[in-house]
Amino acid sequence: MQPLILKGNIIFTPAPTTFSVHANSFLVIEKEHIQGIYPQLPEKYRACPYHDYGNNLIIPGFCDMHTHAPQLLQCGLGMDEPLLKWLAKYTFPEEGKFHDLEYARTIYRDFIARLIASGTTSAAIFGTIHLPATNLLCDLLAEKNFTAFVGKVNMDRNAPDFLLEDTQNSVCETEKFIQKWKQNKVITPIITPRFAISCTAPLLQALGELAQKYQLPVQSHLDENEAEIAFVKELFPNCPTYDAVYKRYHLLGDTPTLMAHCIHVDENIIANLKAHHVYPVHCPLSNINLSSGIMPARRFLNAGINLTLGSDIGAGNDLFIPRSIVSAIQLSKIYQFTHPDCAPLSLSETFYLATKGGGKMWGKNGSLESGYLANCLVIKPHSPQVLSPLDHLAQFLYYGTPKDIQAVYLRGKLSDLSPSK
Numbered sequence: 074m075q076p077l078i079l080k081g082n083i084i085f086t087p088a089p090t091t092f093s094v095h096a097n098s099f100l101v102i103e104k105e106h107i108q109g110i111y112p113q114l115p116e117k118y119r120a121c122p123y124h125d126y127g128n129n130l131i132i133p134g135f136c137d138m139h140t141h142a143p144q145l146l147q148c149g150l151g152m153d154e155p156l157l158k159w160l161a162k163y164t165f166p167e168e169g170k171f172h173d174l175e176y177a178r179t180i181y182r183d184f185i186a187r188l189i190a191s192g193t194t195s196a197a198i199f200g201t202i203h204l205p206a207t208n209l210l211c212d213l214l215a216e217k218n219f220t221a222f223v224g225k226v227n228m229d230r231n232a233p234d235f236l237l238e239d240t241q242n243s244v245c246e247t248e249k250f251i252q253k254w255k256q257n258k259v260i261t262p263i264i265t266p267r268f269a270i271s272c273t274a275p276l277l278q279a280l281g282e283l284a285q286k287y288q289l290p291v292q293s294h295l296d297e298n299e300a301e302i303a304f305v306k307e308l309f310p311n312c313p314t315y316d317a318v319y320k321r322y323h324l325l326g327d328t329p330t331l332m333a334h335c336i337h338v339d340e341n342i343i344a345n346l347k348a349h350h351v352y353p354v355h356c357p358l359s360n361i362n363l364s365s366g367i368m369p370a371r372r373f374l375n376a377g378i379n380l381t382l383g384s385d386i387g388a389g390n391d392l393f394i395p396r397s398i399v400s401a402i403q404l405s406k407i408y409q410f411t412h413p414d415c416a417p418l419s420l421s422e423t424f425y426l427a428t429k430g431g432g433k434m435w436g437k438n439g440s441l442e443s444g445y446l447a448n449c450l451v452i453k454p455h456s457p458q459v460l461s462p463l464d465h466l467a468q469f470l471y472y473g474t475p476k477d478i479q480a481v482y483l484r485g486k487l488s489d490l491s492p493s494k
Contacts, residue, residue: 074226075121075122076101076102076103076108076118076121077101077102077103077124077447077482077485078099078100078101078102078114078118078121078122078123078124079099079100079102079123079124079126079131079449079451079482080097080098080099080100080123080124080125080126080127081097081098081100081125081127081128081129081130081131082094082095082097082128082129082130082131082193082452082462082465082489083095083096083098083110083130083132084130084131084132084462084463084466085098085130085132085428085429085440085441085442086421086424086429086440087429087436087438087440087442088424088425089374089419089421089422089425089426090419090421090422092421092424092463092466094462094463095110095112096462097112098110098111098112099111099112099113099114099118099123100131100340100424100441100449101114101118101447102447102485103481104276104485105114105446105447105484105485106437106444106445106446106447106485107441107442107443107444107445107446107447107474109443110441110444111200114397122377122421128454128465129451129452129453129454129489130451130454130462130465130466131441131449131450131451131452132428132441132449132450132451132452132466133194133365133428133429133432133439133440133441133448133449133450134192134193134194134195134428134449134450134481134482134483135191135192135194135195135394135395135428135450136193136194136382136425136427136428136430136431136432136434136438136439136440137188137194137195137196137197137353137382137383137384137392137394137431138196138197138331138354138379138381138382138383138434139190139197139199139292139331139333139354139356139381139383139384139385139387139493140196140197140199140383140384140386140389140392140429141164141199141385141386141387142184142185142198142200142210142386143168143170143171143177143180143181143199143200143201143206144164144167144168144386144387144388145180145183145184145187145386145387146167146180146387147163147164147167148386148387148389148390148391148396149386149390150163150387151166152290152362152363152390154299154363155222155300155363155364155365156298156300156301156363156365156388157298157300157301157304158205158299159363159388161233162302163196163385163387165232165233165236166233166315166487167183167309168201168202168226168236169233169235169236171200171201171203172203172235174205174209177205177206177209177210178209178213178445180435181206181209181210181212181213182384183215185213185217185219187392188392189217189219189348189481189488189490190478190481191394191477191478191487191491192393192394192395192450192478192480192481193384193392193394193474194219194220194448194449194450194481194483195219195220195221195254195431195432195435195438195439195446195448196219196220196221196222197221197222197224197225197263197331197431197434198210198214198221198222198223198224199226199265199267199292200223200225200226200265201225201226201236202225202226202227202228202236202243202245203225204225204249204250205285207223207250208211208250208253209227209242210223210309211223211253211254211257211260213366213436214258214259214260215257215260215485217488218259218337218484218486218488219243219259219463219481219483220259220435220483220484221259221260221261221447222261222262222290222292222331222434223254223260223261223262223263224263224264224265224292225246225250225260225265226265226266226267227243227247227261227265227266227267227271227272227276227280227405228243228266228271228272229271229273229276229481230270230271230272230273231245231270231271232267232271233240233301234461237250238408240273240275240279243278244275244276244283245281245285247264248283250262250347250355251283251287251289254493255287255289258316259484261290261435262287262288262289262292262329263290263291263292264280264281264283264284264290264292264324264328265288265291265292265293265354266280266291266293266324267294268293268295268301268305269293269308269309269315269318269319269471270301270304270305270308274309274322275398276317277318277321277322277324277416278322280322280324280325280370281322281324281327282323284323284324284327284328285323285327285328285482287412288328289328290328290330290331290434291319291324291325291328291329291330291331292330292331292332292333293319293324293331293332293333294332294333294334294335294358295315295316295319295332295334295335295353296315296316296334296335296336296337296338297311297333297335297336297337297360298336298337298344298365298366299337299366302337302401305318306458308374312370314341314345316332316342316345316346317345319332320345320349325349325351326348326349326350326351326479327349328491329350329352329421329434330349330350330351330352331351331352331354331361331381331384331434332346332351332352332353332354332414333353333354333385334353334354334355334356334359334360334365335353335354335355335359335368335370335373336365336366336368336369337366337369337475338369340372343369343372343373343376343378344376346373346378347376347377347378350379350382351378351379351468352378352379352381352431352433352434353373353378353380353381354381354382354383354387355368355370355380355381355382355397355401355426356382356383356384356388356389356397357397357400357401357403357404358384358389358390358396358400358406358442358447359380359384359385359388360396361390361400361404362388362389362390367404367408368404369403369408369412369415370401370404370405370408370418371408371412371415371416371418372415374418374422378434380426380430381426381427381430381431381434382394382397382398382401382423382426382427382430382431383397384396384397393475394427394467395427395470398420398423398424398426398427399423399469399470399471400417400464401418401423401426402417402420402423402451405417405418413443420467420470424466425471428440432445432446432448436473446484447482447484447485448483448484449481449482450478450480450481450482451478451479451480451482452465452469452473452477452478452479452480453478453479454465454468454469454479455469455472455473456467456468464488478490
């Protein structure tokens with residue numbers, strides 16, 4: 074099998090503060106992985122055809138580490154509401170529609186097409202409580218060769234009747250979902266209690282046991298909204314903090330863990346997340362829209378925590394991860410006004426969070442280093458003027474749109490960017 078070879082201006086971040094730039098170079102892909110980057114092709118590859126992308130950029134695909142596939146149609150709706158009212162008024166009614174497989178098929182096809190067209194090549198995705206619809210979501214992602222963590226959501230309290238699960242049935246259906254997908258090459262099941270408010274202690278206990286039994290990752294929400302935090306304290310009075318609830322039931326760090334938002338945290342909680350190797354997911358667009366607050370991103374980075382980025386559709390309003398990259402930088406500049414010890418995030422740091430920082434959850438993903446999954450994008454320079462590759466990247470991140478993406482490669486295969494049918 075011949076290698077796939079791409080030529081262009083190659084950029085990635087091997088470390089948070091470092092851009093690695095390879096102008097006018099060759100990216101060699103063998104099967105699904107990066108073989109290497111060369112200024113000139115080695116002898117053994119010189120007879121192989123290659124795709125010459127000229128002055129275009131070749132960068133890693135983005136890793137969206139927190140998004141809700143069923144919430145696509147509610148983007149932009151209810152943005153005047155705080156979290157809990159927004160969930161009740163918009164999210165729960167929309168997610169209730171996913172008992173209908175044809176409705177789910179229509180939305181999920183569109184979601185996946187938009188995700189890929191936006192340059193996202195890996196994602197951690199919430200489904201709904203509905204097992205058939207969540208299996209369908211996985212089928213559609215697998216057809217596209219899309220690298221994903223996918224969770225069947227669990228809720229057995231504090232939700233409308235049409236979304237409430239019987240506790241035992243929720244556990245049984247989750248295990249069926251795990252059994253179906255645990256050996257899949259591109260889809261990894263992820264344990265997904267919606268948040269502590271929506272799950273009883275017996276359900277959380279059982280989900281923690283499933284995570285340990287199958288050695289599966291966990292995703293949920295943590296410390297997003299002050300009213301949410303107060304409600305969790307009321308429901309779990311014996312736990313001193315929100316994160317302690319998840320830890321009690323083996324859902325925080327016993328296996329790789331993604332926790333979205335992590336806004337209202339103190340130094341003790343930050344230390345606890347670090348000690349348990351939790352990946353906080355910064356969702357700046359969502360945090361702005363729902364007036365949740367500003368995540369102390371610099372404090373996480375200073376603590377050596379694996380911070381990542383997410384779109385959080387539909388509280389976020391754009392699947393295009395560069396919007397989240399720029400918003401994270403802008404929020405960090407605002408945060409510094411009241412916290413002068415917290416330096417703003419840099420472009421290299423946020424690009425890293427959106428690529429290799431999230432990709433670590435899969436191992437070697439999110440970079441163009443040798444041995445990494447060949448998930449990459451070809452970007453047309455936004456400006457006609459001759460700039461350095463790094464300046465072209467900065468313009469794309471701050472000013473570009475998905476239309477600037479010329480090609481998306483998923484695990485070494487060119488993806489179809491045509492609209493979903």
